[in-house]
Amino acid sequence: MFESAELGHKIDNATYKRELPPLREALLDAQYDLLDTRKFPLIILMAGVDMAGKGETVNLLNEWLDPRHIETHALRDLTDEELQRPPMWRYWRVLPPRGKIGIFIGSWYSSPLLENVYGSIGNAELDQRLERINRFEKILCDEGALILKFWLHLSADQQKKRLKALEKDPDTRWRVTEKDRRHLKLYDRFHQVSERMLRVTSSPRAPWFIVDGSDPNYRSLTIGKVILQALRERLDAPPPAPEASFPPVTTAIDGRTVLKSLQLDQKLSKADYKKELEHWQGKLNLLSRHPDFKKISLLVVFEGNDAAGKGGAIRRVTQALDARQYRSNPVAAPSEEERLQPWLWRFWRRLPPRGTFAIFDRSWYGRVLVERVEGYCSPADWMRAYGEINDFEEQLERHHFLVVKFWLAISKEEQLRRFEERERVAFKRFKITEEDWRNRDKWDEYEAAICDMIDRTSAEITPWVLVEANNKYFARIKVLKSLCRSVEQALKSVAADGPTKGVVVKPERRKEVKAVPAKLKKANGGKEKKGK
Numbered sequence: 001m002f003e004s005a006e007l008g009h010k011i012d013n014a015t016y017k018r019e020l021p022p023l024r025e026a027l028l029d030a031q032y033d034l035l036d037t038r039k040f041p042l043i044i045l046m047a048g049v050d051m052a053g054k055g056e057t058v059n060l061l062n063e064w065l066d067p068r069h070i071e072t073h074a075l076r077d078l079t080d081e082e083l084q085r086p087p088m089w090r091y092w093r094v095l096p097p098r099g100k101i102g103i104f105i106g107s108w109y110s111s112p113l114l115e116n117v118y119g120s121i122g123n124a125e126l127d128q129r130l131e132r133i134n135r136f137e138k139i140l141c142d143e144g145a146l147i148l149k150f151w152l153h154l155s156a157d158q159q160k161k162r163l164k165a166l167e168k169d170p171d172t173r174w175r176v177t178e179k180d181r182r183h184l185k186l187y188d189r190f191h192q193v194s195e196r197m198l199r200v201t202s203s204p205r206a207p208w209f210i211v212d213g214s215d216p217n218y219r220s221l222t223i224g225k226v227i228l229q230a231l232r233e234r235l236d237a238p239p240p241a242p243e244a245s246f247p248p249v250t251t252a253i254d255g256r257t258v259l260k261s262l263q264l265d266q267k268l269s270k271a272d273y274k275k276e277l278e279h280w281q282g283k284l285n286l287l288s289r290h291p292d293f294k295k296i297s298l299l300v301v302f303e304g305n306d307a308a309g310k311g312g313a314i315r316r317v318t319q320a321l322d323a324r325q326y327r328s329n330p331v332a333a334p335s336e337e338e339r340l341q342p343w344l345w346r347f348w349r350r351l352p353p354r355g356t357f358a359i360f361d362r363s364w365y366g367r368v369l370v371e372r373v374e375g376y377c378s379p380a381d382w383m384r385a386y387g388e389i390n391d392f393e394e395q396l397e398r399h400h401f402l403v404v405k406f407w408l409a410i411s412k413e414e415q416l417r418r419f420e421e422r423e424r425v426a427f428k429r430f431k432i433t434e435e436d437w438r439n440r441d442k443w444d445e446y447e448a449a450i451c452d453m454i455d456r457t458s459a460e461i462t463p464w465v466l467v468e469a470n471n472k473y474f475a476r477i478k479v480l481k482s483l484c485r486s487v488e489q490a491l492k493s494v495a496a497d498g499p500t501k502g503v504v505v506k507p508e509r510r511k512e513v514k515a516v517p518a519k520l521k522k523a524n525g526g527k528e529k530k531g532k
Contacts, residue, residue, distance in 0.1 A: 005153035011217035030231040038099035040144040045107045048152030051162045052213030074105045084353045086399040092348035097340035137206045143342040147206040152213035156187045257451045266474040273473035280480035281320035292494040294355035297401045301363045304408030307418040313479045326357035386456040397461040408469040
């Protein structure tokens with residue numbers, strides 16, 4: 001795979017000086033066209049062998065292009081904030097918006113590569129993590145991103161020669177570290193793992209470009225021309241062809257659904273409700289003050305029919321909590337900033353730290369509900385969203401987040417009664433809009449979308465809790481009771497595992513966890529435990 005990059009490619013100075021000005025001019029024109037059209041973001045990954053010129057190349061790109069519209073990220077040691085979230089969080093939150101260029105030195109490939117080379121993870125775990133990376137890049141490409149991945153290569157002899165030259169010069173000696181010397185000794189192992197990684201993750205939509213890094217002139221012109229060609233082809237391409245048809249989403253032929261099977265009219269008197277409310281709010285408060293709660297990250301998702309009582313249920317939850325311990329996230333239509341990013345971006349960036357609640361009043365499920373029914377996204381978009389949602393929630397579960405999802409269901413007749421009441425009562429009028437009435441006209445379409453959503457996203461690790469909500473008292477108590485039981489079970493898992501470093505590890509997974517070797521601590525953030 002690296003044979004062509006070890007041929008000693010060279011570009012003489014005269015040729016370089018002749019070709020550079022028109023290249024820079026064309027690159028700058030393409031950058032401004034990208035900025036004007038905002039068709040897509042450009043994501044550039046700069047990876048490769050130590051001392052192959054990654055940093056120098058990134059500096060050149062910032063010199064050749066307008067740096068005001070480039071976001072450069074050199075992500076290395078994990079921060080305390082990053083250690084509390086899933087590994088991909090640090091990348092999601094810094095993705096460039098459409099129209100901008102994002103350059104990554106030290107990308108989502110760095111950690112799997114290093115950990116496998118040093119033996120912290122085996123080949124099976126490496127392949128699983130690379131597959132998750134492939135899914136991540138597919139999401140970005142499906143959202144329109146242009147991803148260019150460069151691997152700057154040197155042979156073992158070239159790397160050794162480069163290291164000695166840097167050490168010999170007093171002005172560059174500081175650039176050589178002990179890590180560089182250690183990696184040189186492990187060159188063969190890096191070569192083997194890198195080849196495996198590039199082979200598995202080079203796709204037509206996110207390809208790897210292997211570039212000989214031994215000659216700066218050749219390296220710089222090659223990368224500049226690849227970027228220019230990819231930008232111009234995407235910018236000048238005609239509008240995409242109409243999407244292919246998709247198989248129909250069918251319902252049960254006997255008409256039975258999970259929603260129609262619910263007994264919506266549950267009984268609970270006001271007197272009993274008050275007693276139950278005090279009990280379960282008190283229990284939730286005690287659980288939130290448990291010493292091990294600081295090891296839990298908790299996401300609570302509230303979805304439901306319009307007027308089903310989500311706001312009232314949320315208030316009964318937050319009344320039991322310290323205001324410093326939760327953040328409520330009411331989700332409306334995406335802002336202009338959010339429209340320039342992949343649709344999941346606005347949810348990734350709101351993930352809570354350890355020991356806190358993140359409460360979502362509406363959530364990422366809007367993609368397969370209102371956006372589907374109202375036609376705000378294409379069938380291709382909402383069909384692939386099921387897999388992207390499941391993958392998102394699996395990543396949360398892998399990082400020991402507790403995700404509790406509630407669907408509050410009411411009957412069509414009860415919804416009408418509540419709508420009419422809101423119009424009659426002056427201080428409730430803000431709760432009813434023309435959009436609510438318009439959505440009601442599409443009751444059957446929404447019901448089909450809801451049942452489809454539950455069937456496709458209610459997994460064992462993140463099941464849906466269906467709440468019969470015709471009786472508001474019953475619904476609020478069921479929410480509190482279910483939430484308490486979920487938190488209680490999570491705390492039992494922490495206690496069963498014994499002391500941890502702020503990470504919830506389920507009992508059945510304890511044997512899979514081992515500490516990162518000392519020699520990897522600096523490269524991988526040091527403080528976290530890794531699953532083998």
